[in-house]
């Protein structure tokens with residue numbers, strides 16, 4: 001009984017936190033576009049159009065919600081269980097495959113930075129094309145990558161031709 005009461009409150013709290021985080025991210029974006037200060041070098045928002053900024057900020061939220069449990073907030077992965085996405089030659093070289101695996105998951109052997117993984121990443125079918133574009137924009141513009149926006153049109157096109165047999 002007591003637990004039933006705690007749940008919704010907790011959720012409210014989480015929502016508030018998410019809102020705060022969002023407001024903070026937008027603020028940071030605005031600040032950084034005016035003053036390229038170096039207060040937090042680990043997290044400098046890349047510059048770009050308002051559309052890019054929006055994709056990036058949403059992408060980060062989605063990454064934290066859907067991916068960081070396994071791949072970690074800093075993208076370093078977790079030992080031999082979850083491969084890294086921050087420094088990853090796989091991510092660098094396979095943008096279209098990465099778009100596909102976000103929607104369809106991935107299984108089977110995989111080599112990242114010379115280390116082999118052979119686990120299962122569950123599909124995340126709930127993600128819309130635009131959300132995948134936002135996550136990809138985040139991935140390809142964080143951790144020393146500066147590849148610019150990943151357009152939703154491109155994502156939608158790639159998603160129709162994913163080789164689901166190998167995923």
Ligand code: HEC
Nearest residue numbers: 066067070083084088090091107108110117118119120121
């Ligand atoms: C439940 C854990 C889990 C979650 C959540 C998860 N992944 Fe994965 N991911 C894995 C595993 C395990 C593999 C390796 C699959 C294999 O061995 O074939 C992988 C592989 C990958 C790869 C290719 C290898 C690499 O690291 O370069 C990318 C990119 C990736 N995931 C991105 C994401 C993104 C983006 C999300 C969120 C939308 C996500 N993953 C959510 C577990 C997860």
